[in-house]
Amino acid sequence: xxxxxxxxxxxxxxxxxxxxxxxxxxxxxxxxxxxxxxxxxxxxxxxxxxxxxxxxxxxxxxxxxxxxxxxxxxxxxxxxxxxxxxxxxxxxxxxxxxxxxxxxxxxxxxxxxxxxxxxxxxxxxxxxxxxxxxxxxxxxxxxxxxxxxxxxxxxxxxxxxxxxxxxxxxxxxxxxxxxxxxxxxxxxxxxxxxxxxxxxxxxxxxxxxxxxxxxxxxxxxxxxxxxxxxxxxxxxxxxxxxxxxxxxxxxxxxxxxxxxxxxxxxxxxxxxxxxxxxxxxxxxxxxxxxxxxxxxxxxxxxxxxxxxxxxxxxxxxxxxxxxxxxxxxxxxxxxx
Numbered sequence: 309x310x311x312x313x314x315x316x317x318x319x320x321x322x323x324x325x326x327x328x329x330x331x332x333x334x335x336x337x338x339x340x341x342x343x344x345x346x347x348x349x350x351x352x353x354x355x356x357x358x359x360x361x362x363x364x365x366x367x368x369x370x371x372x373x374x375x376x377x378x379x380x381x382x383x384x385x386x387x388x389x390x391x392x393x394x395x396x397x398x399x400x401x402x403x404x405x406x407x408x409x410x411x412x413x414x415x416x417x418x419x420x421x422x423x424x425x426x427x428x429x430x431x432x433x434x435x436x437x438x439x440x441x442x443x444x445x446x447x448x449x450x451x452x453x454x455x456x457x458x459x460x461x462x463x464x465x466x467x468x469x470x471x472x473x474x475x476x477x478x479x480x481x482x483x484x485x486x487x488x489x490x491x492x493x494x495x496x497x498x499x500x501x502x503x504x505x506x507x508x509x510x511x512x513x514x515x516x517x518x519x520x521x522x523x524x525x526x527x528x529x530x531x532x533x534x535x536x537x538x539x540x541x542x543x544x545x546x547x548x549x550x551x552x553x554x555x556x557x558x559x560x561x562x563x564x565x566x567x568x569x570x571x572x573x574x575x576x577x578x579x580x581x582x583x584x585x586x587x588x589x590x591x592x593x594x595x596x597x598x599x600x601x602x603x604x605x606x607x608x609x610x611x612x613x614x615x616x617x618x619x620x621x622x623x624x625x626x627x628x629x630x631x632x633x634x635x636x637x638x639x640x641x642x643x644x
């Protein structure tokens with residue numbers, strides 16, 4: 309199993325053993341007592357099939373991150389960019405020079421306190437913690453370390469509690485008021501968002517080819533990637549869906565010119581930032597008043613659908629949620 313011999317050069321006690329893959333290993337100690345203890349640990353791990361190489365965790369976190377990549381290949385391009393930004397700006401400067409097996413749960417807790425001192429939100433802390441945990445998960449899977457230091461109750465309880473953000477939703481009259489105060493080119497966009505809950509990126513990606521009879525097929529989203537608007541896949545697989553066109557908007561959709569449904573004034577794709585600053589926020593100030601985000605139109609769509617006695621499953625499908633549980637988690641208080 310394992311043997312203790314004198315190192316030919318240093319003359320110190322060394323433990324020699326073979327890993328399960330047949331590779332011969334050796335580790336030298338200052339005294340025989342330490343060598344004997346280590347030999348017993350190695351033999352126990354080999355006998356119980358719980359062997360982890362004592363050298364595996366010596367890899368630097370930064371080097372391991374370069375090996376596994378910054379994000380899953382299946383993630384959207386915008387998500388990959390966000391992950392890479394968080395790794396390079398937050399995780400690598402703090403942990404990059406540390407070895408995989410040198411990080412303890414208390415180190416992760418100190419890191420979370422560091423993020424809190426920098427005023428990062430609870431949501432950001434959780435995202436960064438998940439990304440950090442991914443590094444150690446892959447190392448555990450490759451048998452480079454035994455445990456993931458992020459997966460302890462101490463670490464989870466150290467994330468700041470989520471900030472309560474009160475959802476604001478409009479009545480039908482308020483929605484109409486807001487749509488009347490925006491540039492006439494975007495009146496129907498506001499109404500469609502407030503009646504169907506389509507996301508901003510889904511709305512700006514719509515083309516006339518997505519319209520069939522009285523239905524809209526959602527298959528893509530407009531996302532800002534490296535400062536450039538790009539057509540990408542929707543947020544999730546369930547986000548690919550078909551939505552009924554509200555009766556009051558049928559005439560608008562039946563008389564569209566070929567191309568983007570909601571283009572910029574110049575006829576090109578609308579940039580989300582430009583729309584918010586030039587058109588949306590001025591209309592909000594001129595009508596319903598701040599604070600009100602574009603995403604609150606999605607809340608409005610749910611509130612109006614509940615008022616119309618639509619079934620929760622039907623609302624979940626309209627929103628493109630991954631499950632009805634998500635709908636209840638976010639909007640459960642509106643169903644009571």
